Amino acid sequence: MPLEARATRFAPSPTGPLHLGHAYAALIAQERAGAGRVLLRIEDIDQSRCRPEFETQIYDDLRWLGFDWVGPVMRQSDRLPAYRAALAGLAAVGVIYPCRCTRADIRASLSAPQEGAPLGPDGVTYPGTCRARSMSEASPQDAIRLNMSAALARVGRLSFVEHGPEHPGRHVIDNDWLRDVAGDVVLARRDMGTSYHLSVVVDDAAQAITEVTRGSDLFDATSVHVLLQALLQLPQPSYYHHALIRDDDGKRLAKRDDARALALCRAHGQTPDDIRLSLGLAPDA
Ligand code: GLU
Numbered sequence: 001m002p003l004e005a006r007a008t009r010f011a012p013s014p015t016g017p018l019h020l021g022h023a024y025a026a027l028i029a030q031e032r033a034g035a036g037r038v039l040l041r042i043e044d045i046d047q048s049r050c051r052p053e054f055e056t057q058i059y060d061d062l063r064w065l066g067f068d069w070v071g072p073v074m075r076q077s078d079r080l081p082a083y084r085a086a087l088a089g090l091a092a093v094g095v096i097y098p099c100r101c102t103r104a105d106i107r108a109s110l111s112a113p114q115e116g117a118p119l120g121p122d123g124v125t126y127p128g129t130c131r132a133r134s135m136s137e138a139s140p141q142d143a144i145r146l147n148m149s150a151a152l153a154r155v156g157r158l159s160f161v162e163h164g165p166e167h168p169g170r171h172v173i174d175n176d177w178l179r180d181v182a183g184d185v186v187l188a189r190r191d192m193g194t195s196y197h198l199s200v201v202v203d204d205a206a207q208a209i210t211e212v213t214r215g216s217d218l219f220d221a222t223s224v225h226v227l228l229q230a231l232l233q234l235p236q237p238s239y240y241h242h243a244l245i246r247d248d249d250g251k252r253l254a255k256r257d258d259a260r261a262l263a264l265c266r267a268h269g270q271t272p273d274d275i276r277l278s279l280g281l282a283p284d285a
Helices: 020-033 052-065 080-092 103-109 148-153 175-182 196-206 221-231 262-267 272-278
Strands: 007-010 037-042 096-099 143-146 159-162 169-172 186-188 211-215 238-242
Touching (some): 007 020, 020 052, 037 052, 080 096, 148 175, 175 221, 196 221
Parallel strands (some): 007 037
């Protein structure tokens, strides 16, 4: 691919102030774009947790940091029709179903031997209680799940290319893991019309992203995304999963770690190059 055709993205959720971990993710996206384009997407599907003031602060922090995104910002809250269309496509091939189980229902139906079982990208594996329900009986109070076995039966052997430092190379998707551990992941949360997995796949395609850069905590989710790309006949990007920035105790930075908020670093007189240096990145050229 010509270098200038590369496109990466930074996709923060406006649920708190950006911290050093976000700065790292944004700067890695910019670095990986090279002579190509880096885009910005605001992942605000969970309106109960997102705040407009955090979104405003994201733009401000990113400009200060020297993150130069190209083109209009994509906001997931504007994209519900695209998610609905993707769900309709999946319904047409019979790989999704409505689910009325609450978290408590799911916990109750999991028997004790499940304790200690491996967790999928969304936590415990859904036991399949609603799998026989049909989309014709779906109501807005239902979540929509992927019927993983039915989905896997429609695709061949899948793989993706990883460029990140931890596991570089081509990765063949482990279908047994998808079926037995990831299980019937949620594609639309109750009253939300979409989920992280569906939105990210639909939007990376809509923004013509050629390389998805993100934290290594999302490495497992990539198998789900590659499967969705195949089912929806969307182009497959390559991936670059980067290390997570941790605090001095080795804990992953969370948004409530306000001491690491970029705005505070800035208020304390740190420069964007100080931030780069503390993240192990070269100063801005
Ligand atoms: N919105 C996600 C986050 O803030 C990033 C998702 C992704 O890059 O796929 O962690």
